[in-house]
Amino acid sequence: MLDVKLVRAEPELIAKALAKRGFELDVETLNALESERKVLQIKAESLQQERKSRAKNIGKAKAAGEDIAPLLSEVESLKEQLAMAEADLKAVQEKLTAILNALPNMPADEVPEGASEDDNVEIRQWGTPREFSFTVRDHVDLGEVSNELDFEVATKLTGSRFAVMRGQLARMNRALIQFMLNTHIEEHGYQEIYVPYLVNKDSLFGTGQLPKFEEDLFKTNDERDLYLIPTAEVPVTNILRDELLKEGASLPIKLVCHTPCFRSEAGSHGRDTRGMIRQHQFEKVELVNFVKPEDSDQALEDLTACAETILQKLELPYRTVILCGGDIGFSSAKTYDIEVWVPSQQKYREISSCSSFRDFQARRMKARYRNPATGKSEFLHTLNGSGLAVGRTLLAIMENYQQEDGSIQVPEVLRPYMGGIEFIGRS
């Protein structure tokens, strides 16, 4: 959520900032509603004030043993007037709130102009794609060779966009989770956390998935109104919803969490239908930071580096791009995507998305801390990033480490987690 005071004072400035992401803010409607709000609020509050003082007088009169009947008749019409004024104000405020809640975050200055992912700007590259002396298979074919990756049986169990893994491949999937968690805990100063996989609406509102993106979510249909998490970001970030950290609480708070993620992929029919790139259910290790406002820019660089470390240790070639205004997420002020090399596609594909939300999520969540310099409560800044998406990492390992016989070499750093074996998919 944007600062309501800024939206009131400088709507043109906000409109200009949001135009970078292709969002059109109707300044005229906003201004009209806003001046209406002002009039109604002044009216309602002055009526409230009158009620209060009259009630007080009645109280005093009664205590003094006076006759209160004339006072009561004076106040008769006040009740109705007040109810009307409050209803009018509420109606306008609801309209304003709906507009405000639907406003995306303002992109940071350094976010490049652009309409789509084609306009994202590469920041750096790491590693060199391997030269193959044989025809490469994609991960679906490699999974068929060993019969350890099975989409058909998953379709029978559930439907499309799910996978079943067996044997050594299933073990490698688990090894990746352990490896990522351990690296962030032991080398990057993160605290591990375990959270629910079902969350309520307030949590989804806090991080920005609701109200605008409900169709991307799986929802339970009982009376509790719960949703399967699309990312650990939601439960982990909302830990500080409606909290005011007390003086002396140590910042930053850096949390790492492994969860499955569930996405309905409602708008992506026909995209990446083959293989594990885009699934309804996938594992992810997520990094979440809560920082002081002045530290958030550096924290994004650090967090991105933590995610990149995983790819470096796995020796997977990647590049890092900064998302342009047209491709950046609703809540984000600035996002780096890390893209891993996928040999079968001869392309870099997203494997991590690292974002600074500045105070956008914190304002929605009312996540605050007491600034020791001022003694006042201020909004925290939040960040998160995948460190990494496990399914896509597994796919990248399969393809980049494949052998001519269809087996897959195990990256060095994973071997301790795999009983020391060097290859999987060999009988």
Add this chain to the structure above:
RNA sequence: GGAAGCAUGGCCGAGUGGUAAGGCAGCUGAUUGCUAAUCAGUACAGUGACUAAGUUGCUGCGUGAGUUCGAAUCUCACUGCUUCCGCCA
């Protein structure tokens, strides 16, 4: 699933219809000193109006309705927590 109780500020906690005590933590200043203590002052959160710092108003006692001139307090519904019983990995 059954029964009872509870829900007040960053935290603790008083308050049974007349408009939120007190304490801790915080902030400011002072004193002693030494890595803290004592004293005094200030001070809750959200939000609005008007001028420059400031002044002033409204709202907030789990949530939502209701009764009333007036609700933390009374009524109803809901949510959460605690305890006991039952069931259960």
